[in-house]
Amino acid sequence: MPGFYLGVDIGGTKSHALVADDRGDALGFGTHGPGNHEQVGYQGLRSALQNVVEKALAAAGLTKVQLSAAGFGIAGYDWPSERQPTLDAIQSIGLIAPVEAVNDTVIGLLAGASQGWGVAVVAGTGTNCWGWDEHHNVGRVTGVGIGEHGGAGSLVDQALSAIAHEWTKRGPKTHLTAEFLHLTGAKDIPSLIEGLEMGEYFISGDYAPLVHQVALQGDPVALSIIQWAGRELGHTATAVIRQLGIEHLGFEVVLVGSLYDMxxxxxxxxxxxxxxxxxxxxxxRLSSPPVVGGVLLAMEQVGVNPIPLRDHLIKSTQMLLEKAP
Structure with a gap:
């Protein structure tokens, strides 16, 4: 009897589901909006799960009862107290197969690491880092920004600090100033800072590409900020590496997120x-959708070694997505 495996990636902006068979052939893919319970609540998580799974199963021509196992990467699932509500949300979609749920960073690790273990460092708006050793012992950081820097948000914060330092003469002049004034419409640095404080301007991590652009033009301040972010991400990774005790082993650090486009x-x-x-x-760099890692996680739940199937699953998923309308 053939085996069918479901992987699900629930994110803060979008969610994906992927169904594959026991040969690593991708059969169906589904997309939905956000499902992070910190944003949409657990009812929103249940709705996202239901919708995205139904779409993937319909595309594969399968039903829930045909699934052999399912693996879920859930954004916002960070702490032991969240495990039961997360499993309850998964239970609500009516699966009878074995399931496992992990933080969404972990399925990015599984999708990107050829050995099935290592460390994954997410650098998007914020940062996160989780790792597994060969025995699936877990290393991690807080993932909530406490002492962890290097994401787009903190990079932009550093840029604003540099602009403020130019004004107070604590630091050198930087071309970041002119660019941020142009984008906000502020007439000068005091107006920019006042506008930020009074809520007239809102500057988010979406401005991070601007810092990169200025760095490429040779601005030493912008360049130093990006290099700082890289070092911070490195220190985040080494913290998890130390937790796992894998400093002397060969393994992959999987880079997940748009900030690595720099x-x-x-x-x-x-x-x-x-x-x-x-x-x-x-x-x-992670070159496949993280949801691939959800399928690999599903296979592990029933004793299937997913590593020999990983490369084929990645290729077949890419082919499936290329054929999508």
Missing amino acids: GDLIIEPMRQVITSEAPQASLV
């Missing part, structure tokens, strides 16, 4: 920090 400007400082403590570690 390329070597941010990745090279990160690499230097990591390899100073884990010389055999290699950094790899």
Whole structure:
């Protein structure tokens, strides 16, 4: 009897589901909006799960009872107290197969690490980092920004600090000032700072590409900010590496998130920090949808070794998505 496996990636902006068979052939893909319970509540999580799973199953021509196992990566599932409400939400969609739920960073790790273990560092609006050793012992950071920097939000905060330092003469002049004034419409630095304080202007992590643009133009302040972010991400990774005790092993650090589109400007400082403590570690960009890791997690729940199927699953998923209307 063939086996069918469901992977689900519930995110803060979008959610994905993928169904594959026991040969690693991707059969059906579904998309939905946000499902992070911190944003939409557990009822919103249940709704996202129901919708995205139904879409993937319909695309695959299968029903829930045909599934052999399911793996879920859930954004917002960070702490033991959230496990039962998360499992209750999964239970509400009516699966009878074995399931497992992890933080969504973990399925990014599974999708990106060829050995099925290592460390994943997310750098989007914020940052997160989780790791598994060979025995699935877990290492992690808080994931809520307490002492963890390097995401787009903190990068923009550093840019604003640099602009303020120019005004107070604590720091040098920077081309970041002119760019941020132009985008907000503020006439000068005091007006910008006052507008931010009074709620006239709102500057988010969405401005991070602007910092990159200014750095590429040769601005030393912008360049130093991006390098700082890379080092911070590196220190986040080494914290988890130490927790797992894998400093002397060869493993992959999977880079997940849009901030890595800045390329070597941010990745090279990160690499230097990591390899100073884990010389055999290699950094790899995640090149497949994280939901692939959900399918691999599902396979593990019934004793299937997913590693031999991983590459084929990634390729077949890419082919499936290319055919999508």
